[in-house]
Amino acid sequence: MKKIFIYSACAILLSGCGTMDEFTRSIFATQTGAAIGNVAGSIIGENVGGYKGSFIGSMVGTAAGAMIGASIVARSQANNEREKDYNSSPSPHLDIRDIRLQDENWNRVVDADENCVLIFEIYNDGEKAAFDVKPILKGVEGTQKLNYSRPLVIDRIKPGEGVLYKVNLSASSDVRSGDAIFEIHLEERNGFGTPREEFTIRTQEK
Template identity: 70%
Template structure:
């Protein structure tokens, strides 16, 4: 009989709450959880310690069951709210990954009069296609004698897709040994761009 009640109560907790408002669901879940815990605790306590064990098990199980029942509904509601928020405003989310230098002599430096390439991945972690993406590269310090190609607009990047982007980079004969500092950001057609991200490369003079 007790086992049949536990099964029926579980069905009520996980299916019956679906048509109720949040307050009603919490009340029903708490009461149902308490009932389940009380009966389960009574069965366990009775098996271990007779009547006294049954009473104690019922009391402890009731408290624990009430807490579990309320937590089940709270977690379910939180998940539904997050999903609703995500679905109501899907948007692209662009990130820049793995910025690296590819140079002619493979010494990982931009030497004087050397032609190089900056390569990085633009990945869309969002749930909507990004359009008209423009990588904007800006020299900060130590870039006076570096020349880099103008940005090329990427038509679109679908969700869960990344594209490799290349910037042609070279140094003139006057470049100094040191460090060149850049910042890069992405501009997107609907305004879903990225914050500026800084990085640096080493330069080698004659």
């Protein structure tokens, strides 16, 4: 029962500090912690040593509670500072550019039974490196007869640099003439990916 009271009081201490400035939070936490420690120490001391134990327990509890209260605020402030640093720090900015098709007969169309390469450039225009960058290519319409290689993960793209990325692409013998619509986007380890965008390539039946 005593443990439940102490934990509940700590929750009140943390919630009460949320709307105060740093200086006020520190005073409030120290005073509240001292009060909690006083009560808890008095109860424990009385159970152990009667009135004298209650007095000593309340004194010790007051000092310990004040230290705990100050410690809670210090940890809370440190967490807030780390969150601010993370949110305000520079980040990578990825961009997909110049999507193009390289085919065997150079007609810029994926013909039946033809092996091609889909090429695009990935740039990092941000101020930090991007890690574990993964291009995600998905067929949207007219791609049922096309086969393309699985994506490879790029370990790192430094700020101001880019990489040339290639995807093997081929058409089956029964591909039909028309437009093949693809969707592409990038995923990045820390969440700095790109939105989905579509592009179209032509297919040609025999």
